[in-house]
Amino acid sequence: xxxxxxxxxxYASIFLVLTGVCAALHIWKLxxxxxxxxxxxxxxxxxxxxxxxxxxxxGMTLGLAVGLFAERIGLxxxxxxxxxxxxLSSAGATLFDTKLIILLFRALEGCGFLMVxxxxxxxxxxxxxxxxxxxxxxxxxxxxGIGAVTILLVGSWLLSFGSWRVLWGILAVIxxxxxxxxxxxxxxxxxxx
Numbered sequence: 001x002x003x004x005x006x007x008x009x010x011y012a013s014i015f016l017v018l019t020g021v022c023a024a025l026h027i028w029k030l031x032x033x034x035x036x037x038x039x040x041x042x043x044x045x046x047x048x049x050x051x052x053x054x055x056x057x058x059g060m061t062l063g064l065a066v067g068l069f070a071e072r073i074g075l076x077x078x079x080x081x082x083x084x085x086x087x088l089s090s091a092g093a094t095l096f097d098t099k100l101i102i103l104l105f106r107a108l109e110g111c112g113f114l115m116v117x118x119x120x121x122x123x124x125x126x127x128x129x130x131x132x133x134x135x136x137x138x139x140x141x142x143x144x145g146i147g148a149v150t151i152l153l154v155g156s157w158l159l160s161f162g163s164w165r166v167l168w169g170i171l172a173v174i175x176x177x178x179x180x181x182x183x184x185x186x187x188x189x190x191x192x193x
Contacts (some may be wrong), residue, residue, distance in 0.1 A: 004187055009127040013136045015185050016120045017143055019079065022178045023116040024147025025171055026086050026109050027055055032155040033164035040163060041099055051103060055110035066114040075119035075126075076186045082115025083179040091172035094165040117143070127187060 004012065030037075030052060037043055043051070070078035085108055093105035121140060128136050158167050 004127055006129060009129065010132070012185055012187060013124050013128050014139075015181065016079075016124055017136070017140050019083070019178055019182060020117050020120055020140065020143030021147045021150070022175055023082070023086060023113045024144045025151045026090060026175070027113055027144075028148040028151045029155055029167055029171055030106070032152055032159055033167055036159060036164040037102070041097060041102065043099055047099060047103075051106055054103060054106045055113065057107075057110070062111060062114055063118070066111070067118050070115070070119040070122075075123040076188060078115050078119045079123070079186065080179065080182060082112045082117075083175055083182060085109070085112030085115060087172050087175040087179060090168045090175065094168045094172075123186070
């Protein structure tokens, strides 16, 4: 098996950054949707705080474990599993109207987020030529900001047409599309040896 060409590695690395942006959309989708969630599910301020902080709790408790898990199962596979978890969690949450279930799906989204973003820098370093790594890693550093700004602007606009379930459903579809593209675009580990 041959290594990726320079052009292929460039496109794959840009796609990895966009995958991080997609994962960040799930983290930041809650703030614009919080008023809708509060009115529909009768969530008070304390429960809203739990919903907002669930992702950070996942990062504190599972970050190291997910990092070790990613190396063990393979970086590409970890990203694909993380995108799958994000897709299923976002879609699954739209089917329920219980606060506890929504909180559980939010925790699963936190795990999926970590499974996507933690392997990306290592995979970028493996596929990008050494002279281009710093530029791509600089671009990678913007994934959270791009995702936050995008969802805060577009998500607020989408919420003017429907409830939080609409936003969650749209993000599930987008993430499923990113998952399908990632399956085709991201190199398997054996190509990187």
